[in-house]
Amino acid sequence: MEQVGEITFHSIGSTTVWVVMIVYFAIVMLFGTYFGRYTRSTTDFFFGGRRFSWWLITMSIVATGVGSHSFVKYSAKGFEHGLSSTMTYINDWFFVPFFLFGWLPIIVYSKVRSIPEYFEKRFSPSSRFIATILLLVYMIGYIGIGFLTLGKAMIPLLPESFALFGANLPVTLMGVITVIAVITGIYITFGGQTAVIFTDLMQGFILLFAGLLLFFFGITYLGGFQAFWDILPVSWRMPLADFNKPPSFNFAGIFWQDGIAGSIGFLFMNQGLLMRFMACKSVDEGRKAAAMNILFVLPISAIVVGNAGWIGKAISIVTPDIVSPASSPDQIFVVVASIIMGSPVLFGFVMAALTAALMSTVDTLINATSAIFVNDVYRPIKGFVSKKLLNLKETDRRELGVARIASMGITALGVLAVIPFNRFPTVYEAHGYFHSTLTPPLVVAIFLGVFWKKFTPAAVITTFLGGVALMLLGAQYPGVLIAPFDHGITLNPSHPYTYIRALYNLVVCAGVAVFSVWSGGLQHKFVKWVRRLPNTNMIMAMVTSILSIIYTVIILSFFINFATMTPILVAIIFSILILPLVVNYYVVGYDPETHTKGLVASSIEDARRFFKGSEPNDSESEKIKVQYKIVPGEEDEIRFSKADMQTMAANPGDLVYLCDKRKWLGGLKSLHSAYGKPHDEKGIVYINEEHSKVGIFAKGKILIAEKEF
Amino acid sequence: MPFSHTWLPYIYLYGVGGLLFGSGLIITLKSGSLDLKRQHHRNWLLILLYGFIYFMVMHALWNLAALEILSLKTSVLIWIVFMAITLTFGYFKLTKKARA
Numbered sequence: 104m105e106q107v108g109e110i111t112f113h114s115i116g117s118t119t120v121w122v123v124m125i126v127y128f129a130i131v132m133l134f135g136t137y138f139g140r141y142t143r144s145t146t147d148f149f150f151g152g153r154r155f156s157w158w159l160i161t162m163s164i165v166a167t168g169v170g171s172h173s174f175v176k177y178s179a180k181g182f183e184h185g186l187s188s189t190m191t192y193i194n195d196w197f198f199v200p201f202f203l204f205g206w207l208p209i210i211v212y213s214k215v216r217s218i219p220e221y222f223e224k225r226f227s228p229s230s231r232f233i234a235t236i237l238l239l240v241y242m243i244g245y246i247g248i249g250f251l252t253l254g255k256a257m258i259p260l261l262p263e264s265f266a267l268f269g270a271n272l273p274v275t276l277m278g279v280i281t282v283i284a285v286i287t288g289i290y291i292t293f294g295g296q297t298a299v300i301f302t303d304l305m306q307g308f309i310l311l312f313a314g315l316l317l318f319f320f321g322i323t324y325l326g327g328f329q330a331f332w333d334i335l336p337v338s339w340r341m342p343l344a345d346f347n348k349p350p351s352f353n354f355a356g357i358f359w360q361d362g363i364a365g366s367i368g369f370l371f372m373n374q375g376l377l378m379r380f381m382a383c384k385s386v387d388e389g390r391k392a393a394a395m396n397i398l399f400v401l402p403i404s405a406i407v408v409g410n411a412g413w414i415g416k417a418i419s420i421v422t423p424d425i426v427s428p429a430s431s432p433d434q435i436f437v438v439v440a441s442i443i444m445g446s447p448v449l450f451g452f453v454m455a456a457l458t459a460a461l462m463s464t465v466d467t468l469i470n471a472t473s474a475i476f477v478n479d480v481y482r483p484i485k486g487f488v489s490k491k492l493l494n495l496k497e498t499d500r501r502e503l504g505v506a507r508i509a510s511m512g513i514t515a516l517g518v519l520a521v522i523p524f525n526r527f528p529t530v531y532e533a534h535g536y537f538h539s540t541l542t543p544p545l546v547v548a549i550f551l552g553v554f555w556k557k558f559t560p561a562a563v564i565t566t567f568l569g570g571v572a573l574m575l576l577g578a579q580y581p582g583v584l585i586a587p588f589d590h591g592i593t594l595n596p597s598h599p600y601t602y603i604r605a606l607y608n609l610v611v612c613a614g615v616a617v618f619s620v621w622s623g624g625l626q627h628k629f630v631k632w633v634r635r636l637p638n639t640n641m642i643m644a645m646v647t648s649i650l651s652i653i654y655t656v657i658i659l660s661f662f663i664n665f666a667t668m669t670p671i672l673v674a675i676i677f678s679i680l681i682l683p684l685v686v687n688y689y690v691v692g693y694d695p696e697t698h699t700k701g702l703v704a705s706s707i708e709d710a711r712r713f714f715k716g717s718e719p720n721d722s723e724s725e726k727i728k729v730q731y732k733i734v735p736g737e738e739d740e741i742r743f744s745k746a747d748m749q750t751m752a753a754n755p756g757d758l759v760y761l762c763d764k765r766k767w768l769g770g771l772k773s774l775h776s777a778y779g780k781p782h783d784e785k786g787i788v789y790i791n792e793e794h795s796k797v798g799i800f801a802k803g804k805i806l807i808a809e810k811e812f
Numbered sequence: 813m814p815f816s817h818t819w820l821p822y823i824y825l826y827g828v829g830g831l832l833f834g835s836g837l838i839i840t841l842k843s844g845s846l847d848l849k850r851q852h853h854r855n856w857l858l859i860l861l862y863g864f865i866y867f868m869v870m871h872a873l874w875n876l877a878a879l880e881i882l883s884l885k886t887s888v889l890i891w892i893v894f895m896a897i898t899l900t901f902g903y904f905k906l907t908k909k910a911r912a
Contacts, residue, residue, distance in 0.1 A: 186874075186878075193867055193870070193871070194825065194867075196829075196833065196863045196864055196867055197829040197830075197833045197836070198832065198833075198836060199833075199836070199860060199863065200833065200836035200839075200840050200846065200860055201836045201839070201840065203856065203860075204845040204846040204856075205839075205840060205843075205845060328884075329884065332884055337813055337878060337879065338813060338817060340877070340878035341813075341817060341818070341874075341875065341878045342871050342874040342875060342878065343817075343821035343822060343825065343875075344817075344821065345814070345816055345817040345821075346816040346817065346820045346821050346824070347816065354820075354821035354824070354825075355821075355824065358821075358824065358825060358828070358829075362825070362829065363832075387852070390856065394863070398863055398866065402870070554839055554843070703843075704839065704840060704843040704845045705842075705843035705844060705845070707843075707844070707845045708844070721850075
């Protein structure tokens, strides 16, 4: 949606620009296809075989994080509000302790493949079902935002219409997005996670380079950094926005929407990002990747993604005839790049880097969403419908096929998700609203699930349903329900409380969660009493029916608005009181001890034990250099000499990581296995044929072996 | 420049953010997932604290430069000195054990 009086652009790109972009895309796709050959199983397709070094994952995250609509949306906010566009990139450290020493080790060691699977292990299958729905909506929405940004980035390069077989076809946003979606689907469908990681690695470097190059050209264009700094008004130089104004960009709202809900959402429930960390060779490498990314890469990225807007603002002050202050914010990146880069080759390169990075984000999300589909929709349904047992290879082959078809379907849904987001003035606001609205229930559920042992299935399901119901009511009556949390932010009737609604949503979800846990004792007493009644099943069936009616009414009232706030609020409170009783009645077999073992932060040692299958060996050890020898055998264990085992302080059964010595490969040629019985050939490791295929080891190359635990 | 655009967001960011960060440290320490008996977990604790101070100093210097309390050059210079000292200290601290 364009704002009134906004200047929009078309046909900025020359033929050279298009040629450069097509060549760039061809190279990226060839690169992805080349690394796609390393995909041998669904584990490789989704997780890249858990083998990569921290630096490789750090750089590949750049393309996922930075590529994600950032150039367009942060340039837009940089153009409208100045350097405070960086604040969302520099507020992610607060949740790092929770992530590094809570969620990351749990997801790796508990061997869950997706977030909903965690919900089943930690709570119950019904929790998994609801989490799957919420997560799929979140991921598809995210893909929609990516496509919307891609479309908005491409439109200024294209003519307003073009002629085909005598017909004049207008270039529309949805048309452009559909074409992009088809191209995006190609290498993700045939490549998999290894292809995505390596494509993103290349693009991570190129993106940073292209963004900094743009900044350099912009600063040069304006006469140096001091000149640029002096041109900007003081309020535009500030690193943080004004506390509570304007409604479209204010500190308090963005702190809760991005710094809290967004940061937890990005670190804890972005399956695409989690899969990157899970592709690291160890938990500690994942920690390094996350820390390096947030400490050093994100601040640089903040400059990379926003600088076109700042430069555009400075140019609009000095020479408003070149860049009008009324330019469309979402187009400012393209406009500024075309002005300051001078050469069409360089402009084409920057545009190619931008669009390819956006595609990286989208393809990572598509890959992640198809992982959720296979794991949390296909497998449970298949298990329910067909009892036919297939061997591991056949199962893997079928699931790989399903994953590829799912990728295509998800791409199509992502395109459809663009429609509601396009109603916001800028991509930034669409994304802010999306984060504020969709992340809180899952964020609260994951967070409390990991850090609060007392959090039960009844509490998590009530958080999901009761929390969402209160969120819907808040969206309907923002002036009454969200206003108490507004920090003085003015209500904009067309987009009420785009950001600060995140605080209301978090509070209501957390409030419902705490109430459900707090009243757990009473709930159990009530369920025990109900079970003693003669017609228990009928009573509970009636209560369940009443609950279903209440939730149907709540949803209908959100869309049709047929009731006032009070009766709906009373109905929601009633449902929050009753729902835990129903869940406690129907969900049987939940044991707080077994369902939290290895799945909460206080039992990470149990998770390590589960991961290894025996007691971890944490004795101090050294890495050794070895050469490999292929020996017959099918066991998944590799054998070292007694002397080497001693140096590594390892025992048979301990976990070992074997990797090509060349560090620049980042762990591409490596494997995980367990130590077998020792032999007497010092400096030689015995591996079997399958190990050599999985590790992709080159003949004669030295390998490094290290004990995991 | 109104206080609501200068230091209020800064105080709020590191006040509320600091409470969340501190509670993260306490919860992970109490749960034992951040286990200070392990050398590399002690290193991680230092990195976590460093990260918090790193962002706090970065934003403070930026604010001072934007408000022209410090010149841009002085702010950048202080930032470089801060980075140099902390990274050198961190390098020696983190690699002390390996060198021993």
